[in-house]
Amino acid sequence: MTATPLAQTLRDLFPVFDQRDLVDWLVEQSQWKMLDEEVRLLQTGSHIRYIPLVLSGLVKVSREDAEGREIFLYYIQPGETCAMTLSACYRGDCSRINAVTQEPAALLLLPADKIQEATRRFPAWQRFAFDSFGSRYDELLYTLEGVVFQQLDERLRRYLKEKASAQHSNRLQVSQQQIADDLNSSREVISRLIRQFEEKGLLRHARGVIEILSGM
Numbered sequence: 629m630t631a632t633p634l635a636q637t638l639r640d641l642f643p644v645f646d647q648r649d650l651v652d653w654l655v656e657q658s659q660w661k662m663l664d665e666e667v668r669l670l671q672t673g674s675h676i677r678y679i680p681l682v683l684s685g686l687v688k689v690s691r692e693d694a695e696g697r698e699i700f701l702y703y704i705q706p707g708e709t710c711a712m713t714l715s716a717c718y719r720g721d722c723s724r725i726n727a728v729t730q731e732p733a734a735l736l737l738l739p740a741d742k743i744q745e746a747t748r749r750f751p752a753w754q755r756f757a758f759d760s761f762g763s764r765y766d767e768l769l770y771t772l773e774g775v776v777f778q779q780l781d782e783r784l785r786r787y788l789k790e791k792a793s794a795q796h797s798n799r800l801q802v803s804q805q806q807i808a809d810d811l812n813s814s815r816e817v818i819s820r821l822i823r824q825f826e827e828k829g830l831l832r833h834a835r836g837v838i839e840i841l842s843g844m
Contacts, residue, residue: 661735670723714760
């Protein structure tokens with residue numbers, strides 16, 4: 629993508645970037661990249677080289693424990709970045725999350741060593757960073773409440789609805805094993821709950837595909 633269309637895309641997707649010099653600086657300093665589905669951007673414990681600004685597509689963020697078990701945290705959609713990666717950059721830490729593209733995605737990759745300059749020079753970037761922290765804090769609190777207080781069937785219902793909303797489709801290509809991994813459960817339990825939802829008319833299920841119905 630050339631500089632002029634890229635700058636306009638940034639203005640359209642990130643209205644908080646209302647400083648023309650910030651947009652021009654981001655285009656100059658960053659790398660535009662188109663990635664396929666299932667490309668790993670960040671891995672727990674890895675050095676952070678770039679801050680991803682999502683222009684199109686969808687990126688899944690998850691947390692991994694010492695035994696390699698993952699739990700889904702949130703999606704990064706167009707017009708967003710990863711607040712946990714931003715936070716780690718400001719602190720000089722390694723990544724504490726995994727980030728994987730869920731569909732082909734266009735990203736603008738800002739080198740991590742430019743974050744302090746962006747914060748120092750551009751008030752619009754400061755607002756963007758604080759807005760990102762605030763919105764993700766709410767999502768992470770919501771996830772924590774789900775893990776602690778909600779039954780697994782309610783967590784599964786919320787997970788499917790959030791995935792459908794993020795992908796703008798009620799037809800999800802997702803395996804039961806992937807759902808189990810994201811919810812830190814077992815495939816057998818997820819399979820049983822999906823059958824129960826299907827019997828209640830909340831969804832239709834075929835191999836690797838779940839269609840969410842209006843009652844969900």
